[in-house]
Amino acid sequence: MAEILVVDDEQSIRVLLCAMLEKDGHSIDTAADGVEAIDLLRKKNYDLIITDLHMRRKTGIDVLQAVKQMDTFTEVVILTGYGSISSAVEAMQLGAFVYLTKPIDLQEFRLKVQQAIERRVLRKENVEQRKKLQEHREMLERDLQLSEQVQRSIIPSPVSTEHFEVALSYMPAIGVGGDFSDVYYNDAGDVYLTVVDVTGHGIAAALLVNRVCMEIRRLVREQLEPSSILYQLNDFIVDSFMGTGMFLTMFSCVLNYKTGSLRYSGSAHPPLILWRNESNRFETLEAQNIIIGFDKLEQNSFQQDTTIIRPGDKLFLYTDGVIEIENAENRPLGINGFIDMLRSVIFLETNAVLENAVQSIKQYSPHSQRDDIYLIVMNLK
Structure with a gap:
């Protein structure tokens, strides 16, 4: 189960996505625009943000930038109309996982949601593994330094x-x-x-x-x-x-x-x-x-x-x-x-x-x- 925030100024889209994601076992919060979304981000950590690109108060780009400043592991899926492809590409360059065009292909949507959640898990695991490896390397270096001191002492x-x-x-x-x-x-x-x-x-x-x-x-x-x-x-x-x-x-x-x-x-x-x-x-x-x-x-x-x-x-x-x-x-x-x-x-x-x-x-x-x-x-x- 993942914690997901759905951000869209169209209520019908929010209701549709919320129902489908809850059916898949996820915990869902919703926001009607970027301002509400950013306010929720300050209060809670999410695994995935699904946000419309163009909204009246704060855009999907604003939400994306706020997410990446707060938690670089949180993945972002951008929803956009056909006329906003260039803006969606910009969002990808800023760190979005993927962009999907409206009307939404629900089968593709569910697949991308699952992939985004899996990537978040893998990225966190990779960072944790690198941290453990670094700690292990530092421990080995300390052991080696101590071994060198001990060996020098018997020369x-x-x-x-x-x-x-x-x-x-x-x-x-x-x-x-x-x-x-x-x-x-x-x-x-x-x-x-x-x-x-x-x-x-x-x-x-x-x-x-x-x-x-x-x-x-x-x-x-x-x-x-x-x-x-x-x-x-x-x-x-x-x-x-x-x-x-x-x-x-x-x-x-x-x-x-x-x-x-x-x-x-x-x-x-x-x-x-x-x-x-x-x-x-x-x-x-x-x-x-x-x-x-x-x-x-x-x-x-x-x-x-x-x-x-x-x-x-x-x-x-x-x-x-x-x-x-x-x-x-x-x-x-x-x-x-x-x-x-x-x-x-x-x-x-x-x-x-x-x-x-x-x-x-x-x-x-x-x-x-x-x-x-x-x-x-x-x-x-």
């Missing part, structure tokens, strides 16, 4: 001591992402470095990263061996997130700056890059283990290796977003390409190496960033 600070330096850069693809790192050192001379890449991007990956962050930091603060950290983290991921399709690759290493011993263990992650200062030579330290979170494994399934780092050497940990960026010819940078980037800046200070590497990575690709990028540079003094 380690750069470290510079008399024994070593650590500089790092994180560039998520879409505000928040699935990459994470941790830096921890103790009085015994052990420096723990961890880099993690969770499958996926965005808020879902960021939520998992935040939970993984707490677990990794707990394991690292227990000063476990790198392979033990991977083993226990794998158990945690399988127990907590099995069936979600969430996996992660990672590297965990511990350097004792007093002895130069570097113990490292990786799971399906791009290799560490080690630059030897004395020989000006780059080495890659490969991951030894399968992806984290795929299945439960025995502790002895996780392997680790050891190498020696000397003063002046630099160690690079990174996620695959670095080596998978593509240039204008869609050619990935790759590990060798990344090493070539580092060659020209490797003798600079640690922070300068990081800044130049990040700038070169950005310049390499003309495409928008498709993956999260994490880069850590460590220098043993």
Whole structure:
């Protein structure tokens, strides 16, 4: 049922239309001219106005303009004689739904009334849906901003001591992402470095990263061996997130700056890059283990290796977003390409190496960033 106002200075027309519309189940008010109609509009909201175009006091155009000022959703059907087609077209330009010529074809009239009512409903629903979508979008933006703040809060600070330096850069693809790192050192001379890449991007990956962050930091603060950290983290991921399709690759290493011993263990992650200062030579330290979170494994399934780092050497940990960026010819940078980037800046200070590497990575690709990028540079003094 719709609330309808019929406006016509001919009583016979008002009676005819009122009877027919009431028979169709609508609630009807009538007005004998535009002045009465506008007065009723100020007191009540209508779904549909049916108005004659030419009346003695205020025209149908006046009624139409008053309606659109009060409620843009109210539809207006204009009734006019054959000699007033140009005025009816003007009414359409001002927002009328349709104009019908007299004498009225009652079947067509009933059809147009129904269509006008349906359009009002659809227009209101569309506006309400757009409003809900806007509110939802604003809520998501607030959530994303909060997620960004939370994720920024877990990014380690750069470290510079008399024994070593650590500089790092994180560039998520879409505000928040699935990459994470941790830096921890103790009085015994052990420096723990961890880099993690969770499958996926965005808020879902960021939520998992935040939970993984707490677990990794707990394991690292227990000063476990790198392979033990991977083993226990794998158990945690399988127990907590099995069936979600969430996996992660990672590297965990511990350097004792007093002895130069570097113990490292990786799971399906791009290799560490080690630059030897004395020989000006780059080495890659490969991951030894399968992806984290795929299945439960025995502790002895996780392997680790050891190498020696000397003063002046630099160690690079990174996620695959670095080596998978593509240039204008869609050619990935790759590990060798990344090493070539580092060659020209490797003798600079640690922070300068990081800044130049990040700038070169950005310049390499003309495409928008498709993956999260994490880069850590460590220098043993």
